[in-house]
Amino acid sequence: MNAIPTARLHGKTALITGGSSGIGLATARLFRAEGARLAITGRDPDSLARAQAELGADTLAIRSNTGRLDEIAALMAQLRADCGRLDVLFVNAGIAKATPFDRVTEDQFDEIMATNFKGAFFTIQQALPLLADKASVIVTTSIANRKGSPDYSVYAASKAALHSLVQSLGPALSGRGIRVNAISPGPVATPMFGRAGLPTELMQARKRALAEKSPLKRLAAPEEIARAALFLASDDSSYMVGAEIVVDGAISLV
Ligand SMILES: NC(=O)c1ccc[n+]([C@@H]2O[C@H](COP(=O)([O-])OP(=O)(O)OC[C@H]3O[C@@H](n4cnc5c(N)ncnc54)[C@H](OP(=O)(O)O)[C@@H]3O)[C@@H](O)[C@H]2O)c1
Numbered sequence: 001m002n003a004i005p006t007a008r009l010h011g012k013t014a015l016i017t018g019g020s021s022g023i024g025l026a027t028a029r030l031f032r033a034e035g036a037r038l039a040i041t042g043r044d045p046d047s048l049a050r051a052q053a054e055l056g057a058d059t060l061a062i063r064s065n066t067g068r069l070d071e072i073a074a075l076m077a078q079l080r081a082d083c084g085r086l087d088v089l090f091v092n093a094g095i096a097k098a099t100p101f102d103r104v105t106e107d108q109f110d111e112i113m114a115t116n117f118k119g120a121f122f123t124i125q126q127a128l129p130l131l132a133d134k135a136s137v138i139v140t141t142s143i144a145n146r147k148g149s150p151d152y153s154v155y156a157a158s159k160a161a162l163h164s165l166v167q168s169l170g171p172a173l174s175g176r177g178i179r180v181n182a183i184s185p186g187p188v189a190t191p192m193f194g195r196a197g198l199p200t201e202l203m204q205a206r207k208r209a210l211a212e213k214s215p216l217k218r219l220a221a222p223e224e225i226a227r228a229a230l231f232l233a234s235d236d237s238s239y240m241v242g243a244e245i246v247v248d249g250a251i252s253l254v
Pocket residue numbers: 017018019020021022023024041042043044045047064065066067092093094095096115140141142143184185186187188189190191192193195
């Protein structure tokens with residue numbers, strides 16, 4: 001007789017930063033289907049409300065700007081009060097803005113670094129007291145972190161910093177059985193492209209060029225990244241620490 005499949009995150013509580021859109025929202029749907037209790041964050045209240053309506057009223061949808069330490073502290077205080085502990089922390093909130101090197105301003109530099117790197121760093125630091133022993137921490141990096149990207153040099157550097165952080169924290173937190181790993185997506189069809197600050201036509205052309213570059217001739221769907229997140233969140237990845245899973249349709253190999 002076939003075994004009855006069990007929900008892989010049954011009884012677990014997961015925080016997904018940037019869970020109101022794209023990769024984070026697709027992951028929230030999958031984690032929920034696998035039995036997790038969810039908290040998601042983002043800045044835009046309307047996106048959060050839409051995501052909560054879809055995910056269920058028991059999902060905590062918390063407005064929190066990850067680039068601000070006071071808001072990270074408030075987020076953790078709320079989670080402590082409402083959930084008590086975290087079994088899965090998906091550090092996923094991020095922005096990708098086009099920043100041609102000769103025109104990057106200090107404000108653009110600070111915004112990208114604060115969101116993508118500083119925010120992730122202090123989210124993990126401030127979550128430490130809440131993380132259960134054997135918790136899984138997953139960080140969304142990007143293939144830009146090793147390849148570089150001429151028009152996205154600040155973004156690429158922020159993701160390279162995250163790659164380094166995962167390697168530092170992997171061994172450091174393993175004493176408590178906390179596993180820290182990363183997912184490195186190639187281009188994924190999410191609203192992020194529309195937020196890059198490019199004219200629509202240029203953005204569409206960029207998407208087509210990226211799809212054409214992949215041997216699979218398409219962008220990833222956010223659900224394809226979510227499945228890697230589920231693997232890292234669950235006990236299926238129990239021997240993975242400080243690693244980075246590349247999900248890029250081989251774009252970084254060509
Ligand atoms: N799409 C890709 O091609 C791709 C490729 C490689 C890596 N990634 C990475 O994947 C992650 C998710 O991106 P996505 O493609 O799913 O983009 P997305 O659809 O734009 O989603 C980004 C999420 O992050 C949130 N967010 C952005 N800035 C935030 C801030 N300061 N504080 C809190 N939340 C914030 C957004 O909500 P609000 O805007 O409401 O704050 C949203 O929920 C990012 O780290 C991105 O760098 C994406």
